[in-house]
Amino acid sequence: MTLYKAILSYMDPGLNPYRPGAGLQPPELTGRDAQIKEFDFLVIRAKHRTVDRPMVMSGLRGVGKTALLNKLAGMAEQAHWITVVTEGQTTNQGVANVRRRLGAEINAALLRSSMGSRMKAGMRKLGALVSAFSLTLGPTELSFAPKPAATGLLDVDVETLVLEIASSAREDERAFAIFIDEMQDIEPELLSAFIVAQHRAQQKELPFYVIGTGLPNLPTKLSSARSYAERLFSYSVIGPLDRQASLEALVLPAERFGATYTLEAAEFLVEASNGYPYFLQEYGKAIWDLASDRTFTLADAKNAIVVGQAQLDAGFFPARWDRASEKERAYMVAMTKNKRTASVAASLAKTMAELSSVRQSLINKGLIYVPQRGEVAFTVPGMADFIDRATAQ
Ligand SMILES: Nc1ncnc2c1ncn2[C@@H]1O[C@H](COP(=O)(O)OP(=O)(O)O)[C@@H](O)[C@H]1O
Ligand SMILES: [Mg+2]
Structure with a gap:
């Protein structure tokens, strides 16, 4: 279906304005x-x-x-x-x-x-x-x-x-x-x-x-x-973009190249992105490439999430996950269910002292941080869901 649509696409992929990627300047820097x-x-x-x-x-x-x-x-x-x-x-x-x-x-x-x-x-x-x-x-x-x-x-x-x-x-x-x-x-x-x-x-x-x-x-x-x-x-x-800034981040670049979103299509993508700029760029890029018409519809948006998510699962997330050792991964898997260090340790049947070097190396690698005493969190938004997907197979 995606391939079929791509062949019939009227949208020139060469004109695709969205730029998912670390440090890439966005087509429209909104909300800042x-x-x-x-x-x-x-x-x-x-x-x-x-x-x-x-x-x-x-x-x-x-x-x-x-x-x-x-x-x-x-x-x-x-x-x-x-x-x-x-x-x-x-x-x-x-x-x-x-x-x-x-x-x-x-x-x-x-x-x-x-x-x-x-x-x-x-x-x-x-x-x-x-x-x-x-x-x-x-x-x-x-x-x-x-x-x-x-x-x-x-x-x-x-x-x-x-x-x-x-x-x-x-x-x-x-x-x-x-x-x-x-x-x-x-x-x-x-x-x-x-x-x-x-x-x-x-x-x-x-x-x-x-x-x-x-x-x-x-x-x-x-x-x-x-x-x-x-x-x-x-x-x-620097947090996620609010609804208005998210909408602008999607809509303005498209409009510059003569394309528009129906409101429900844009809102669907905004919702799925939780306002995270990286995700907005990825979904924007996907919808541009797969839409068969210059007005992007809700159906296009739903397809774009599937394609965009696959892109994220192949790039944004593994860029971090692949740098972790076996022990570090086990720690992060435990983190998907627990945010307190004590309960992470309990779920791995280890003492907190036994885990302190793993925790520290994850912090040094920039994968997790300490939002407040006794807690840990991912530095990558959506990481817990990715780990669920990656470890489900
Ligand atoms: N304010 C913004 N509006 C729209 N897109 C943005 C905005 N800021 C960043 N982006 C896009 O989000 C992605 C991640 O941006 P980046 O600056 O690398 O994030 P960070 O440095 O926080 O990891 C890039 O694709 C970038 O073009
Ligand atoms: Mg950066």
């Missing part, structure tokens, strides 16, 4: 006005030399954190800020990568932003500082003698560099921002260094901003790195 306004306000005030608290946004996987972070980074670039975008990584190799790339990225950001601006004059000094700083960061370059500008202590050097760049930017009515995705995976030493630098910048009223996104445990991570991190950032939770 609060964060976009807050950042817009921060940018305007920075121009007038008022320094506001930077933003930290947390939420489940597939909820649209990366898309939002990239949108904010784009706004900063439009305002001619010096911007660096980076991402935390869990593996040891990833940790080294983040460090190694940071110096190079800061350098590139400085070059980009100094083009045709007054900052050119200060560039040589900053350039020297960045290369000295790269020595602190890069384990491979440590065989060279450190230049005098760098102490080799990560937190001191990050602070020196950041404040120097921020004060040059300030003279130019600009600002310096580091956008960090998957911030919960930034190694503790670098994370503390960023927090300390952010703290100093605020004390000195210098326009430096760490803008971060990450899993729901990110705020806790930040405050355990430095307790004052609680007051340093403006925190918000």
Whole structure:
């Protein structure tokens, strides 16, 4: 039936506007006005030399954190800020990568932003500082003698560099921002260094901003790195889209290419997605490809759920599930029926102590988090249902 319809389809798959996938910019970024306004306000005030608290946004996987972070980074670039975008990584190799790339990225950001601006004059000094700083960061370059500008202590050097760049930017009515995705995976030493630098910048009223996104445990991570991190950032939770924003996320991209939804078709997809952007993109993509007419009907929507769900079961969910060991999977299976760690342990006939390393490794892999003391939850929406489906066969 699906194949038959696809052959008769009038909808050109090449024009399909929907973009399911990690970090892909959506055709229409809806429902994030609060964060976009807050950042817009921060940018305007920075121009007038008022320094506001930077933003930290947390939420489940597939909820649209990366898309939002990239949108904010784009706004900063439009305002001619010096911007660096980076991402935390869990593996040891990833940790080294983040460090190694940071110096190079800061350098590139400085070059980009100094083009045709007054900052050119200060560039040589900053350039020297960045290369000295790269020595602190890069384990491979440590065989060279450190230049005098760098102490080799990560937190001191990050602070020196950041404040120097921020004060040059300030003279130019600009600002310096580091956008960090998957911030919960930034190694503790670098994370503390960023927090300390952010703290100093605020004390000195210098326009430096760490803008971060990450899993729901990110705020806790930040405050355990430095307790004052609680007051340093403006925190918000990125949740599923409300009904209106969900409808717009589906309908607006289609309309741009001359297609529409009947109200019940759009509502059916919105309902099935629970407002999760990843699911909306997947269902939108499916309905576009299988509909036989430019008006998408309820019947199309029902088929789209089947196709979209199969896509999710082949991509979004196994991307996490496949990274788990046997023991970790058993733990997650138990989690589908229990949210308290004590009852997970009871259902596996183990003590909580016996399970603590499995639980910790699931947290480190970003598969689960601790919503509150004594409880565990999946970082992936719909994971429990997926596990039921995957383990039913
Ligand atoms: N506000 C939004 N409106 C519509 N689609 C969105 C929105 N935010 C993200 N998306 C889409 O949802 C999917 C997941 O987004 P992503 O930013 O990767 O999520 P996260 O980083 O939270 O895991 C992508 O396909 C993206 O295009
Ligand atoms: Mg992401």
